[in-house]
Amino acid sequence: MSKEQEKVRNFCIIAHIDHGKSTLADRFLEKAKMVTERDFHNQMLDSMDIEQERGITIKSQAVTINYEAADGQIYRLNLIDTPGHVDFSYEVSRAITSCEGALLLIDASQGVEAQTLSNMYLAMEHDLEIIPVVNKMDLPSADLERVREQVEHDLGLDGDLVYPISAKTGLGVDELLEGIVEWIPAPTGESAAPAQALIFDSHYDAYRGVVIHIRLFQGTIKEGDSILLMHNGSEYKVEEVGHFRLRLERTGVLHAGDVGYIIAGIKVISDIRVGDTITGKTNPAKAPLPGFREVKPVVFSSIYPVDTNQYEELHSAIDKLKLNDASLIYEKDSSAALGFGFRCGFLGLLHLEVVQERLEREFGLNIVLTSPSVRYHINPQKGEAYYLDNPLNFPEPGTIISAEEPYITAAIITPTDFLGNIMTLCMNKRGVQTHMNYLDEKRVELRYDMPLAEVLFDFYDKLKSVSRGYASFDYEVKGYQETDLVKMDILVNGEPVDALSQLVFRQNAQARGRGICKKLREEIPRQQFKIPIQAAIGGSIVARETISALRKDVTAKCYGGDITRKKKLLEKQKEGKKRMKMVGNVELPQSAFLSVLRTDDED
Amino acid sequence: MSGRYIDRLILQHEILSREFSTGEYGTIYLGGGTPSLLPPKELERLFRGLSVTGREEEITLEVNPESLTDELLDCCTSLGINRISMGIQSLNEGILKKMGRLAGREDNLRAIDKLRRWAGEMNRSWSIDLIFGFPGQSESSQLTDLDEFLAQNPPHFSLYQLTVEEDTLLYRNCQENRWALPPEEEMEDAWEKGIVRIESAGYERYEISSYCREGLRSRHNMIYWNRGIWLGLGAGAASMMNVNHRFTGTTWKRFLEADPSALVSQGDFYEHEYLNRRDILIEKIMMCLRTRRGLSKEDLVSLFPKDKPEVLFADILARWKGKIILDREGLRLNSVGLDWHSAVMVDILLDLDKYFDYNTPL
Ligand SMILES: Nc1nc2c(ncn2[C@@H]2O[C@H](COP(=O)(O)OP(=O)(O)OP(=O)(O)O)[C@@H](O)[C@H]2O)c(=O)[nH]1
Ligand SMILES: [Mg+2]
Numbered sequence: 001m002s003k004e005q006e007k008v009r010n011f012c013i014i015a016h017i018d019h020g021k022s023t024l025a026d027r028f029l030e031k032a033k034m035v036t037e038r039d040f041h042n043q044m045l046d047s048m049d050i051e052q053e054r055g056i057t058i059k060s061q062a063v064t065i066n067y068e069a070a071d072g073q074i075y076r077l078n079l080i081d082t083p084g085h086v087d088f089s090y091e092v093s094r095a096i097t098s099c100e101g102a103l104l105l106i107d108a109s110q111g112v113e114a115q116t117l118s119n120m121y122l123a124m125e126h127d128l129e130i131i132p133v134v135n136k137m138d139l140p141s142a143d144l145e146r147v148r149e150q151v152e153h154d155l156g157l158d159g160d161l162v163y164p165i166s167a168k169t170g171l172g173v174d175e176l177l178e179g180i181v182e183w184i185p186a187p188t189g190e191s192a193a194p195a196q197a198l199i200f201d202s203h204y205d206a207y208r209g210v211v212i213h214i215r216l217f218q219g220t221i222k223e224g225d226s227i228l229l230m231h232n233g234s235e236y237k238v239e240e241v242g243h244f245r246l247r248l249e250r251t252g253v254l255h256a257g258d259v260g261y262i263i264a265g266i267k268v269i270s271d272i273r274v275g276d277t278i279t280g281k282t283n284p285a286k287a288p289l290p291g292f293r294e295v296k297p298v299v300f301s302s303i304y305p306v307d308t309n310q311y312e313e314l315h316s317a318i319d320k321l322k323l324n325d326a327s328l329i330y331e332k333d334s335s336a337a338l339g340f341g342f343r344c345g346f347l348g349l350l351h352l353e354v355v356q357e358r359l360e361r362e363f364g365l366n367i368v369l370t371s372p373s374v375r376y377h378i379n380p381q382k383g384e385a386y387y388l389d390n391p392l393n394f395p396e397p398g399t400i401i402s403a404e405e406p407y408i409t410a411a412i413i414t415p416t417d418f419l420g421n422i423m424t425l426c427m428n429k430r431g432v433q434t435h436m437n438y439l440d441e442k443r444v445e446l447r448y449d450m451p452l453a454e455v456l457f458d459f460y461d462k463l464k465s466v467s468r469g470y471a472s473f474d475y476e477v478k479g480y481q482e483t484d485l486v487k488m489d490i491l492v493n494g495e496p497v498d499a500l501s502q503l504v505f506r507q508n509a510q511a512r513g514r515g516i517c518k519k520l521r522e523e524i525p526r527q528q529f530k531i532p533i534q535a536a537i538g539g540s541i542v543a544r545e546t547i548s549a550l551r552k553d554v555t556a557k558c559y560g561g562d563i564t565r566k567k568k569l570l571e572k573q574k575e576g577k578k579r580m581k582m583v584g585n586v587e588l589p590q591s592a593f594l595s596v597l598r599t600d601d602e603d
Numbered sequence: 604m605s606g607r608y609i610d611r612l613i614l615q616h617e618i619l620s621r622e623f624s625t626g627e628y629g630t631i632y633l634g635g636g637t638p639s640l641l642p643p644k645e646l647e648r649l650f651r652g653l654s655v656t657g658r659e660e661e662i663t664l665e666v667n668p669e670s671l672t673d674e675l676l677d678c679c680t681s682l683g684i685n686r687i688s689m690g691i692q693s694l695n696e697g698i699l700k701k702m703g704r705l706a707g708r709e710d711n712l713r714a715i716d717k718l719r720r721w722a723g724e725m726n727r728s729w730s731i732d733l734i735f736g737f738p739g740q741s742e743s744s745q746l747t748d749l750d751e752f753l754a755q756n757p758p759h760f761s762l763y764q765l766t767v768e769e770d771t772l773l774y775r776n777c778q779e780n781r782w783a784l785p786p787e788e789e790m791e792d793a794w795e796k797g798i799v800r801i802e803s804a805g806y807e808r809y810e811i812s813s814y815c816r817e818g819l820r821s822r823h824n825m826i827y828w829n830r831g832i833w834l835g836l837g838a839g840a841a842s843m844m845n846v847n848h849r850f851t852g853t854t855w856k857r858f859l860e861a862d863p864s865a866l867v868s869q870g871d872f873y874e875h876e877y878l879n880r881r882d883i884l885i886e887k888i889m890m891c892l893r894t895r896r897g898l899s900k901e902d903l904v905s906l907f908p909k910d911k912p913e914v915l916f917a918d919i920l921a922r923w924k925g926k927i928i929l930d931r932e933g934l935r936l937n938s939v940g941l942d943w944h945s946a947v948m949v950d951i952l953l954d955l956d957k958y959f960d961y962n963t964p965l
Pocket of ligand 1: 015018056168
């Protein structure tokens with residue numbers, strides 16, 4: 001191992017959502033004087049607008065900092081800040097594969113929560129050195145001893161190893177940096193060996209094209225080298241390599257153990273696959289690295305351009321977005337109401353919203369998404385069983401023997417005070433309790449088998465509200481169970497809108513129908529005429545609402561001084577309307593399509 | 604206070620008129636706030652300061668019924684004011700009370716009589732206004748209000764729909780559920796019946812909210828609606844200096860407190876707004892379509908010299924069939940269409956942005 005390599009540390013920061021990962025990353029950046037005071041803002045690494053606005057991390061973000069340790073040596077720390085939300089756990093799992101260690105943050109007043117556990121297991125699977133860090137020690141409600149016990153009892157880690165810090169005030173961060181140098185091993189790997197670089201992410205830069213994010217496990221890659229993408233053998237010439245600072249910092253060469261980027265004039269975007277291995281052309285590796293587990297989307301929806309002429313633009317935008325969002329899955333789709341688009345798979349509804357927003361913001365597109373659905377398993381009377389996630393393809397009810405829907409195992413950790421509320425909620429969501437375990441006298445861990453469809457819709461919000469924010473939740477897909485499924489059509493102005501159809505559990509259908517109609521009435525703006533909104537199952541109407549006609553603006557005055565104001569108002573209304581989709585002779589706002597998923601069943 | 608305000612207006616006029624080349628004015632409108640509260644002496648001083656000749660085609664003064672004294676009317680006569688616009692808002696005692704108006708039903712009726720007499724002597728005109736949809740009105744009470752209003756036989760009137768603006772008593776009362784706006788359906792029905800009564804009483808709806816007897820349009824307001832050139836005085840007043848150049852007003856505080864010598868440097872009276880091709884186009888269409896005349900053939904040619912309006916507006920004409928008309932005379936909303944002005948405008952904007960190249964040379 002070279003002297004250089006001995007001083008590299010690759011680690012990620014993992015935790016339950018909001019436990020302070022990005023804030024800790026801020027402190028590291030500050031200590032390393034990576035940003036001037038003027039340029040600094042909170043959660044520096046949350047570089048996307050949506051991340052800043054929502055206050056959550058969506059993308060894992062790698063950054064290299066230099067740290068002068070107590071031993072007088074300068075260490076190069078490659079840290080990866082990861083997201084905490086369940087929908088983005090694929091980001092965490094990929095970050096973990098390029099590290100030797102992980103800081104597992106635990107909020108000093110919240111203690112161990114559902115994703116603390118699930119993210120720790122991910123790190124353990126890859127044999128990472130885990131350093132437990134108790135954050136937010138500045139809070140009056142911080143309870144270090146209690147959390148230390150949880151670390152030992154719930155996590156099975158050594159409580160004496162805990163670093164108490166405050167990412168907000170910087171308390172304990174110096175000690176933690178020393179701990180990182182001390183406890184996390186330097187990367188192994190030989191710079192002279194055949195190159196093996198794991199692609200863990202990528203992004204598209206309008207000027208430079210595809211930028212590949214890699215962890216180099218073996219060998220050396222430098223500018224001018226010819227490289228091979230091992231999954232299809234395509235060959236490229238390296239134009240630039242370097243490290244992630246807050247920007248890309250060109251170094252000319254990457255060695256075994258490094259985390260960095262490669263730019264190689266890649267024209268065919270589909271050549272780039274996250275999880276693929278890059279090797280050198282002259283001295284190629286014999287086999288690729290193991291890569292990543294496959295992503296399993298849980299919710300499906302179709303994306304269409306509002307303007308049907310923008311299909312090609314949408315296509316190229318999705319291709320580019322996919323570079324930076326490996327968990328997005330898509331294929332061509334078409335709809336009577338909406339024209340050509342893409343059927344997409346997402347890791348959850350937040351993921352879906354993020355994709356929608358990114359397509360709009362980063363690519364300037366106006367799009368609509370159809371009613372999200374889980375993937376069902378259909379056993380037809382004739383032919384072989386198959387999967388189905390698009391309500392449009394639901395067969396005639398008489399032609400199937402049975403339908404199955406995906407189930408999950410939900411793990412919920414809650415203070416005992418809310419146990420009753422939560423059990424009621426889970427029961428209403430068709431959940432069956434399989435396990436209950438008192439973690440200590442104040443906290444319970446529950447496990448439920450529940451239909452995924454119930455969890456996707458408003459379960460998370462409801463859980464938070466019935467537990468005043470204290471319960472945490474994690475899930476994993478378990479398998480399929482038989483269900484009684486019906487297709488519900490939504491008719492707008494008498495015409496069925498295929499993009500609004502959905503598959504629902506028969507007993508919920510009527511209530512869901514009422515909820516959807518009501519929600520649509522709120523979301524669809526009034527138009528020139530009255531618009532009936534109906535929910536129908538197999539031709540019979542189960543719910544109905546009416547949107548009254550647009551109110552005439554009969555008598556608003558407007559004189560000279562009002563022109564500017566009037567014009568602004570008009571522009572604003574225009575912007576709103578630009579995002580609407582003509583379906584038949586009715587204009588549907590984008591929000592209408594997604595509103596169906598924020599629908600409470602009406603009792 | 605009013606003295607200082609008049610000083611400022613005169614100074615503002617002096618500065619603005621340097622950039623405003625028309626010389627004599629065609630029409631003058633004293634409105635906003637309550638110019639009728641000014642003592643006649645001050646009004647005279649203002650007229651002198653603005654070099655009003657008294658020979659202008661139309662000089663309008665806005666008044667409140669309670670300030671319509673004989674003294675004021677005499678003053679109007681001597682200054683050459685030939686049109687008075689009076690805000691009465693309703694003839695329903697209960698509604699007026701609820702609005703917190705100083706003048707009640709009887710005061711309003713008396714003031715109207717006075718106005719009618721003043722106007723009758725010479726070739727003078729007057730206008731009153733009515734508010735539609737105030738909390739407490741029902742379909743039938745609203746129609747009664749309208750009938751009584753029409754019975755006054757004004758040569759010109761305005762009909763406004765109530766708009767609830769934030770930070771007003773009305774807003775708070777509605778928010779806190781003390782008052783409720785009349786049910787929309789009722790008001791729409793009242794409106795539909797009302798419009799028939801207005802038309803059968805022989806009025807022309809020449810602009811969305813303005814009605815007149817033959818030939819008695821407000822010439823001044825027509826300038827706004829044709830997107831003409833005008834000069835506006837006062838704290839918040841805008842001026843249209845040129846087809847692509849507007850001055851927008853400043854705040855009261857700055858207006859009154861600024862040092863007069865600093866005012867000459869102009870900044871405290873207005874800010875400049877330069878309008879691009881798209882702004883001009885949109886404003887022209889938006890304002891002209893408010894009137895029954897709409898955009899004339901000539902307007903269309905000058906706005907879209909290279910495009911055929913029937914092609915450019917094809918989608919609009921189809922979508923708003925029965926409400927918008929394009930023929931030899933130009934493009935306009937018909938009497939039903941006027942009620943849909945905003946919605947039609949939004950579609951026009953969308954279509955222009957989509958199909959029209961704002962960079963085509965004029
Ligand atoms: N009082 C206190 N607040 C903190 C501390 N660290 C983070 N926070 C606050 O906790 C909230 C979440 O912080 P983030 O750094 O965004 O948390 P995160 O773990 O990156 O969140 P996700 O990326 O969404 O999973 C923010 O409001 C921070 O200001 C701390 O040490 N003390
Ligand atoms: Mg974060």
